[in-house]
Amino acid sequence: MKNIYVTKPYLPPIDKYEEYLTKIWNSGVLTNNGPLLIEFKNKLSEYIKNNNINLYCNGHNALECAIKGLNMKKGEIITTPFTFVSTTHAIVNCGYTPVFCDIKESDMTIDENKIENLITDNTVAILPVHVYGFPCNVDALEKIAKKHHLKLIYDAAHAFGVFKNNSSILNYGDISMVSFHATKLFNTIEGGMTVCSDESLSHKLALIQNFGISDYEQVTEIGGNAKMNEFCAAMGLACIDDIDLIIKKRKEITFDYLEKLEKIEGIKTFKFDDEGIKYNYAYFPIIVDKETYGMSRDKLSEKLNENGIFARKYFYPVTSDMECYNENQNFKDANVSIARSVSQNILTLPIYYDLTPQDVKRICKVIKK
C-alpha cells in the first residue's frame, strides 16, 4: 500500500506553469521585481484587499524583515512557544528576547489573558501565531497592543485564505507574515509575504529585503536579500486562481475526518465553527488523551507509521524547550504548561489537495483500532 505523508505540495498542470516559463524566457528577467512578480502581487492585493504587500524568498526571511522593519529599540517580544521554530529563531536572530506566553487549550493560539502580566518596560512587541490557521483573538490583542504602545506582528505562516467578517485575517496587526512554502495549502515553491498596515512600512520592507538599495547610488537601510524570483511568482500565478477550490477540497477532507473521528474516545478534534470565520483548513490536528484513548500520542504515531501513514508531531517540542536554547534559563522557566502539555499530545494528520476519501478512511481505521 502506498505511503501517505502529512502533506503534499499542490501543483498546477505543468502546461499552465510552462506558459509562465515562456514569458520569463521572453522577458529575460529572472528576478528583481520582474513582470511576473508585479502581476502576482496585484493578484494577491486583490485577494486580500490590501496593497501594502511584499513578497519574499521564504516566510522566515519575511518574518525577519518584518521585525527589523519596525525599527523597535532592542528589548522583549512576547510570543508563543507553540509554533514552528522559525518564529522564535526570527526574534532571536533580529536581536530581541522572546518572552513566552502560554496558549489556550481551545484553539492553541496565544492566551490573550496572560499577556499583560508579562509586559515590562522592555517589552516592544507582541508576536502571536495564527497556529494551524486558527485565528488569534485579534480584537483583544489589538486592544492590548494599543494600550501598552506595543507593535503587533502576526506570524500568519499558516493563515493564507483565512477571513474574519469577510476581511482577510492578514489585515490585522502592524504586519502579518505568510508562508508560501511547498508544504502550505498555497505555495510558490518557497516563498513568503508580508502584509503591512500602511504604505510607508511596506516601502521600508521593500528596501530591507533588497539590501537597502533606494537607487543605484544610495543605500539607505541595512538590509539583505530576501527577494522572490520570477519562477516562484510564476508558481503563485499558476495556482492563485485555484485557491477557492483548494480550500473547498480541504474543507471536505476536514469534515470527513471530523465525522469519522468524533466517536473515538480520547481523540480530541477541533471545531471549525467560530462565527464570522472562514477557515482555510490548513492542518488537521488531533489531541490524544492517553488515559481515555488507551495509547499515547507517540505510540499512535508509531502505529500509523507502521501502516505507512506519516502524521507529524506538530509542534513538538515547544520552541522554548529546544536543544539550541538549552542554556537559556528564562526559556526553561517559561510558564507555558498548557503549551507543553498540548505539544506532548498533539498529532497532525495528513491533509492535502488530492488526499482521497479512501485515504481518510484508511487513516481513521488505524486510529479506531
Place this chain on the structure above:
Amino acid sequence: MKNIYVTKPYLPPIDKYEEYLTKIWNSGVLTNNGPLLIEFKNKLSEYIKNNNINLYCNGHNALECAIKGLNMKKGEIITTPFTFVSTTHAIVNCGYTPVFCDIKESDMTIDENKIENLITDNTVAILPVHVYGFPCNVDALEKIAKKHHLKLIYDAAHAFGVFKNNSSILNYGDISMVSFHATKLFNTIEGGMTVCSDESLSHKLALIQNFGISDYEQVTEIGGNAKMNEFCAAMGLACIDDIDLIIKKRKEITFDYLEKLEKIEGIKTFKFDDEGIKYNYAYFPIIVDKETYGMSRDKLSEKLNENGIFARKYFYPVTSDMECYNENQNFKDANVSIARSVSQNILTLPIYYDLTPQDVKRICKVIKK
C-alpha cells in the same frame, strides 16, 4: 538602436529547462534537499573538486550563514569597502563590526600589506572579496590568518569558475561564498553556495540554513531558512555543462575590449595575465582618469547612457560611505583612500554571453570620442 545593459542573464534553451521541470512534476518534491538539488551539488563538487558545499536561496543568505557558522566570539572583522554592499551588511547583520582595510590599485582586492596594522584583540576574522573575479593574494592572506588565529571567509560572489594552479579559488579560506544570482556569469535564478574547508563545518551550515533542524524532534542550532529550491537547482543543472563555453565567450569579449581600448589615453583597463590564474571574466571594469581622458567617469557614464549603453558605477560609493552607515564615525574615518578614489573613477562595461562584437565596437566607439 537597442539598449545595451551591463549584464543579461544566461538562459539555457527552454526545452532543456523543461526536462528538469518534468522531473519536478514527477517527483512532487519542490524543495528541502530534493533530488535535483542533490544532483546539482554533485556536479558542482566535481567541478570544484570539493565535497563540502552547501546551496542557498541567494548569496547574501549564504554569507550570513557562513559568518554565523564559524561560531566566533562577537568582535571585529577586517574587510574591504570596495564591494557590493551585501558584504558589509552581512557582517553587521550577524552582529560583528566591520573594520575597513584599503585595497590595491592593481587589482582592487584587499591590500594584504595593510591588514596586520588593523588587527586588535577583538579581531576574529578577515573577510576579503575576490572582486570582479580577480583573486585576492590568497597565500599571503592565509599566512596572516594563521599567524593571528583568525578565520578567513572569502566573499567569492564573483569568482565562480576562477582557478589558481588548477585548483578552484573557492577552495581557499575556511569558507568561500559564491553568488549564483541572475546577473552572474553562471546563475540559478537566485542562488548561492558556500565551500567549506572541512566536512563538519559544512554540516553545521546545513543545519543553520534549515532552522537548525537535526531531526524531526531536535533543533540543535539557531538558524533560519536559506535553502535552495528544486527550480533553482534545475536552472543550475541546465547551465552547468555550458560553463566552459560561457567563460570562453566572455574571454573573447574581454580581449576584444582590451584591444579596442588600449590606445585610449586616460582609460585604464586591467590585465588578465597573472601566472597560474584561470580567469572567469565576470566583469569588465575600466578606470577613467579625468585629467588625461578629458572627461570624468560620471560624464562618460552619462554619455554612454545617451547612446543607449548602460554601464554601471560598480562599486560606488564604497560601502563604508553609504548613507545607512552615516552615523558610524569609525566608518567615515576608515583609511581607505585608494578604495574611495577607485570607486569614484570606475565604470564596469557591459559583458554577457551574447554581447556581440558589434556591440563591443559600438560601446568602444562612444568611449573613443
